[in-house]
Amino acid sequence: MPRKRRKNRFGNHLLTFLFICIIFLLFYAFKNPILLYSSNPVIEINQDYDPSSNIQQVFYHADSDVKISGNVNTAKVGEYTITYQLNNYKKTCIISVKDTQAPVLKVKSYKTDLVEDVKPEAFVKSVKDDSKVALSFKGKVSKDTEQTVTIVAKDVYGNYSMKDAKLTLVEDHKKPVIEKSTIHVYTGSKPNYKSYLKITDDLDQKPKIKINSSNVNTKKDGTYKLSVTATDRSGNKAKAKIKVIVEQPKKVVYMTFDDGPSENTDKILKILKKYDAKATFFVTGNNQKYNSSIKKAYKQGNTIALHTYTHDYATVYSSIDAYFEDLQKISDMVKNIIGKAPKYIRFPGGSSNMVSANYSDGIMTKLESMVRENGYEYFDWNCSSGDAASNSVSAQTIIDNSTNCNYDQIMILFHDSSPKTTTVEALPKIIENYKERGYVFKAISKDTPEFHHDVNN
Ligand SMILES: [Zn+2]
Incomplete structure (x- = not known):
């Protein structure tokens, strides 16, 4: 029987050992309740990532009890610290966002004359990558009339792809x-x-x-x-x-843009330049980080006019004094930018607005003559683009509204505030439409006729 007794004793030792292990593990888990899959997860740039997906197990608590702090910008290569916290226990992990994918390059053949200094860009149909890509040739381009060149697209993290393309060089005898x-x-x-x-x-x-x-x-x-x-x-x-x-133009369009400057102003200016058209900007003081666009608009030959500093009806129309105080502020701002104080103005809401009646009875009737006594000329409009109806009026609706006017002298109301991207989108078609109909585009000047609404308050 001694053999059996020995076996039992060994069995007891094993049980005791296992018991101690379990107690130790339970105690360890109690002290370290959060178990992560990885303390340094690596994710590809522009992949969605939810830091809670890194939690493998939470002991004695629900996963949702863990507070996760820190941000991962998956759009940018870098290392990001995420902290997982459960009561006083904290665990951090470093998440690496990497770009390991080579650019996707599509090429085309290219034909040119013997003189051009051929650049790799000429062969690129498209190149897609999550990071910045530089193009180059593998080897040199020769003066051979028919040759195959290799285009290399390499992103800033060193991932690259190569494609062969055909280059044909010909003697050019054809004039433009x-x-x-x-x-x-x-x-x-x-x-x-x-x-x-x-x-x-x-x-x-x-x-x-x-x-x-x-x-x-x-x-x-x-x-x-x-x-x-x-x-x-x-x-x-x-x-x-x-x-x-x-x-002398018989038919004139005055395009006017209220509420700028904004991030759209430069885009509008680019279109105006392309079509050699001039316009008028009734500016506010609400988006001054774009004030350099006011100067740019002015230098490009457009007219800078005054709208309002605050565009807050309750302030502007609270009294005659308040109106002129606001006007003076926008006047001073513009004077600082372009060196002179404009004399052309547009009332917030136009001279026909009824909103002012909420703040001062009859104020528009008084202002209408007072602004002129103070040397200003105000302008309303006789054609509305309708872009103020909401922030997402379709470009087609804006085109339809804006080209539906048939006077010899047209003043169109547009808005140049950040959400009005469809106004920018609609602009080229509107200009083309009026040019085809024999109109010229002018900015407001001393020769501009009056565009006045009936006053309603
Ligand atoms: Zn406005």
Whole structure:
């Protein structure tokens, strides 16, 4: 029987040992209640990541009792600290956001002349990556008329992909083509002729253009000839005389933008520049980080006019004094930017607004004459883009509203505040529409007729 007794004794030792282990584990888990899958998870850039998914087990508590703090910016490569806290116990992990994927590159063949300094960009149909990508050639581009080049797309983290593309070099004997449509400009304007010209070349995207306008007198009505020369990279030269008609505009559109500046102002200016159109900006003091756009608009030949400093109806229309105090503030702001105080204004809500009646009875009737006595001229509108109806009026609705006006002198109301992205989207179509109908675009000046609503308060 001694053998059996020994076995029992061994069994008892084992049980005791296991018991101690369990007690120890329970105690350890009590002291360290949060168990994570990883203390340094690695995730790919732009992948969704929920830090709670890193919790493997929470002892003696529910997972939801754990407070998670810290932020992971999955859009940016870097290391982010996340803290998991349960009562007084804290556990941190470092989450690494990495970019390990090579760019996805699609290429196309390219044909050009012998002169161009060919860049890898010319072969790229598309390149997609979560980080910034640089393009280069593997090896050198030769002067061979037919060759295969290898395009390398490498992101800032060193991931790269390569694609072969065909390059064809030809001798260019074809000159650029200058389209000869008549240019209409109005008397007294300073047209940017380049914006009216359509010049193309089979191989050179940007032929050199020389314009001689010395025979055009924009101060006097008449028909003139503009001399245009276009030369491509290979030296092929095209010459043309373009008819320019200078005349007093019979049909004018005054585009006006209220409530700016905003992040949309520069986009509007770019479109105006492209179409050589001028407009008027009735500005506020509400978004001053974009005030440099006011200067830009002014330098581009647009008119800067005053709307309101606060655009808060309750303040502006609380009294005559309050109105002029607000106007003075926006006037001072603009004077600081462009060096002079504008004299053209637009009342918040227009002169026909009824909202002012909530704050001062009859205030618009008084202001309407008082602003003029103080040297200002106010402008309402006779055509509304309808972009103020909501923040997401469709571009098509704005185009329809804005092009539906048929007067000889049109003043369109637009808004230049941050949410009005569809206004920017609609603008090119609106300008094209009126240009086709023979209108010119002017900014408000001393020659601008009155656009006044009936006063309702
Ligand atoms: Zn406004």
